[in-house]
Amino acid sequence: EVQLLESGGGLVQPGGSLRLSCAASGFTFNNYAMTWVRQAPGKGLEWVSSISESGRNSYYTNSVKGRFTISRDNSKNALYLQMNGLKAADTAVYYCAKGPAIASWFDSWGQGTLVTVSS
């Protein structure tokens, strides 16, 4: 059974940093692109970042470029999102998701981790 388990969310002050993790199991991790999608309270889904199977290629939505870094450790079946310079607008539930390729659909999602940016 595919499982994606996010962790690392919490309350952080504006300008602060957080590192989200996503532990994957039940599938061959290095065969899949991985993605972070967020959802602000009461709002819709917003794509944040994706990384290729090897980790060689990564993509970001404009609002997080230069502040967030996506990475993966295929030896640990883990996906990460380093978030720096956090803003109130980054407050959201962050989901990790897997897909067969970078520009493909997301066939499995985690349950999400809440990030709250507030003073």
Added chain:
Amino acid sequence: QSVLSQPPSASETPGQRVSISCSGSNSNIGSNHVHWYQQLPGTAPRVLIYRNNQRPSGVPDRFSGSKSGTSASLAISGLRSEDEADYYCATWDDSLRGVVFGGGTKLTVL
């Protein structure tokens, strides 16, 4: 303001058919496959339709997808109360070099 446009809400009675539209442009829907996600209240999204009209195993055939030009649509027939959810379309955008989502459509089964 989402890159893909969806109606914010839709409603229909049980047993009936409802269609949800998703409008984009040449750089996204016009060039790439469209996928649909269902998000039940308080849960994570799940894929409902991928590659315009493909259903993952476990998704009832009451759900169907189509695409024409720069628009796509999701149809749900034989509506049931458990279909009440938010529905999102998504695709890759070649100009933005990223995934774009529609704003979501909240479906109410009356």
